[in-house]
Amino acid sequence: MTWTMPAEWAPQDRVWMAFPRVGNTLGDDAESADEARNAWAAVANAVAGFEPVTMVVDPSALAEARRRLSGEIELLEAPLDDYWMRDIGPTFVIGDDGALGAIDWTFNGWGANAWATWERDDRIAGFVAESASAVHLPSTLVNEGGAIHVDGEGTVLVTETVQLDPRRNPYATKERVEWELKRTLHATNVIWLPRGLTRDYESAGTRGHVDMVASFARPGVILQHWQDDASHPDYAVVRQIRAVLEQATDAAGRPFEFIDLPAPTTLQDDEGYVDWNYANHLVVNGGVIACGYGEPDADGRAAGILADAYDREVVTIDARPILARGGGIHCITQQQPSIDTTLPVVERVLRAHTTDRFA
Structure with missing residues (x-):
């Protein structure tokens, strides 16, 4: 069986999210907690205007979720530690027989961070796979969905400081990682970026997720x-990344064309240099859910660039409360691609539960 991860602009059945619960990420006071809940809900409600949304909710947060979410959004209860669905949930793939698969990467709190807990989060990918009637495909690679980006034709972007992180994969080599990405995603061309954005290396960061840099x-x-x-340290970072990409080609041997997404004008907040970016957006059926930063000119310019790039409607959501907690809109969402609907439902479900699992 060959499994392939479709591009994010491919047709989707739904988007998966997880709702904020009490914990380190939520904040220490009621105002901060409301800010987080409202930001996650704003993204979910925006996505629901384009396609179905399923929200995984810790039992302790069910009342808050119902209060803020559209009645069109499906709620599924499951215990959570945190709520970055791109990373704790599965990466969906499609088999060459049309079956839906769900890669369950090994998750260890973004490299065993001292502040993180993940006993419950490590089970979410399996829970989502079962809920979606997908083949559960475990992987021993410590990885997160935000640490990869694919073009649907065999090319995948990764970052040396994530997949080769000794706190994630202490015995990994590029060759071993590439073998696993080929096995799970059908990645035939892996492009290694040297690093991620500067702020992503602080205590709450991921140490270089690619979805904050490029897509x-x-x-x-x-x-x-x-x-x-x-004056911003990412001035040098983005040029270092561009230099690598300019020397690379995709799986078909094509050199890359680049579309710049200029950063907002804000350079620092109370914590230091910001990682505000527009690369961390979500593509949905007929639309794009984009990060906004309270800068009308910069936000509007980015929306125009994304609209032209995808030829889709762009909805901009204030992402500052999400970025302040360590990620963006792409980080809190996970798309489920559409499968071959010409197969009868019973046959698709049967295939999903009888296909050989990964070793």
Whole structure:
């Protein structure tokens, strides 16, 4: 069986999310907690305007979820530690027989961070796989969905400081990681970026998730975060990443075309240099859910670039409460691609539960 991860602009059945619960990420006071809940709900309600949304909710947060979410959003109860669905949930793939698969990466709190707990989160990928009637495909690679980005044709972007992180995969080599990505995603061309954004290496960061830096708009075309203020440390970072990508080609041998996503003008907040970017967006059926930062000119410019790149409607959500907690809109969502609906439902479900599992 060959499994392939479709591009994010491929047709989708739904988007999966997880709702905030009391814990380290939520905040220490009621105002901070409301800010987080409202931000997650705003994203979910925006996505629901384009396609179905399923929200995994810790039992302790069910009342809060019902209060803030559209009645169109499906709620599923499951115990949670945190609520970054891109990372704790599965990465969906499609088999060459049309079956839906769900890769369950090994999760260890973004590299065994001292502040993180993950006993419950490590079970969410399996829970989502079962709920979606997908083949559960375990992987021993410590990885997160935000640490990969594919073009649907065999090219995948990764970051040396994530997959080769000694706190994630202490015995990994590039060759071993590439073998696993080929086995799970059908990645035939792995492009190793040297690092991620500067703030992503602070205590609450992921140490270099690619979805804060770059994404594919279509095969051969990369949307890249671009910082043009030389006083920001990411000025050098984005140019280092561009230099690597300019020397690379995709799985078909094509050199890349680049679309810059200029950073907002804000450079710092109370914690230091910001990682505000527009690369961390979600593509949905007929639309794009984009990060906004309270800067009308910069947000509008980014929305226009994304609309042109995807030829879809763009909805901008204030993502500052999400970025302040360590991620963006892409990080809190996970798309489930559509499968071959010409097969009868019974046959699709039967295939999903009888296909050989990964070793």
